[in-house]
Amino acid sequence: MVVGLLDGRVRSxxxxxxxxxxxxxxxxxxxFETILVQGGQPRDLPEHLARLAKSATMLDFQGPPDADWLHGVHAVLGAFPGGDLVLRLVSTRGPAGAPPTCYVTGTPVPDEVLRQRVQGVAVLLLDRGFAGSDAAAAPWMLTSAKTLSYAVNMAALRHARSMGADDVIFVGRDGAVMEAPTATVVVVRDRTLVTPPLDGILDGITVVRLIRAAQDAGWATAYERLTPDDLSAADGVFLVSSVRLVAPVTSIDEVPRPGAERAGELLDLLDAPPR
Ligand SMILES: Cc1ncc(COP(=O)(O)O)c(C=O)c1O
Structure with a gap:
């Protein structure tokens, strides 16, 4: 791992x-934010910087300006010239009375990520413990901020792995599909792309990119309430996120499901030049 500080210094x-x-x-x-770098180019960097600032505002602190983050980012990129890597931008609240602690890390893209893009993921449906529609009444749950408090999400993933699955799709108490612990759920029906409404989940950058590109390519798109039955009936179900990009869901609760071959279409949409 390489660490870039916001004054441009690099550390191990x-x-x-x-x-x-x-x-x-x-x-x-x-x-925090995680960003994929391909051939030395970070994907969607302005969008990630904007969400990082928004998340900090939701926690009532202010991180550094984008120009400072760019020093850290370029410091790390300099250590992997022209390479593929994962950037992580981290900003803590810092010690009491001190400014936020901010740094950028660069690590190789994990083999598991590359494997899951090709082979897909077996998922378990797990109870989220609340309904997405509850989140608006309890903004302190910070469901739409990307906070460092990912222990719950990691526990869900460990549970799935202990049951022989690779990943999780959370279902709300109201029976609606929400998101995965580190990804957005996307359903494909013919040439229509559907994703759950933003209630109680993170506003994913990858899904927004995907929706725009799909619309440009003549697909219909919708933010729509989805149930587990809708997942079973779909032509394809995918987990989309900044680093994994697109991982086809190959089984849900141990029931195999088709559609993995359509992942290539979504990857092509993600690679379309941004509007
Ligand atoms: C909880 C959660 N939902 C969705 C996503 C997908 O978001 P993005 O496409 O911005 O990576 C992530 C990924 O960071 C996540 O952690």
Whole structure:
């Protein structure tokens, strides 16, 4: 791992960086973004910087300006010239009375990500414990911020793996499909692309890119309530996110499902030049 500081210095991932009293380490109070770099080019960097700032605002702190982040980003990119990698931008609230702790990491793209793009993922449907529609009444749940508090999401993934699956699709208490722990759910029906409404879930950057490109290519698109039955009936179900891009869902609760071959169409849409 390479670490870029916002003054442009580069460090090894083995060097200590956080104070023990940093609120990010003490309580998970912070925000982050993960960005895929292909051939030295970060994908959707302005959108990720905008969401990082929005997430920090939702936690009532202000991170550094974009220009400072770009120093950190370019410091890391310089260590992987022209390469493919994963960038992670992290901003904690910092220690009490001190400014946020901010850094950028660069790591190789994990083999598992590359494998899941091709082979797909077996998913379990898991109860989210609340309904997406509850989130508006409880904004402190921060469901639409990308915070460092991912312990619940990671626990769900470990549970799935202990049951022999690769990933999870959360279902709300109202029976509506929500999201995966690190991805947005997308359903394909013929030339229509459907994704759940944003209630109680993260506003994904990849799905927005996908929807725009699909519309440009003449597809119909919709944010629509989906149930597990809708997933079973779809031509294809996919998890989409910034680093994995598109992972076809090959089974749900151990029931195999078709449609994985349509992942290529979605990948092509994601590679269409942005509007
Ligand atoms: C909870 C959650 N939902 C959805 C996504 C997909 O978002 P994006 O496409 O912006 O990576 C992510 C990925 O970071 C996520 O963590």
């Amino acid at each position: 991932g083995a060097e200590p960086l956080l104070r023990p009293d940093d609120a990010g380490a003490m309580r998970g109070e912070g925000v």
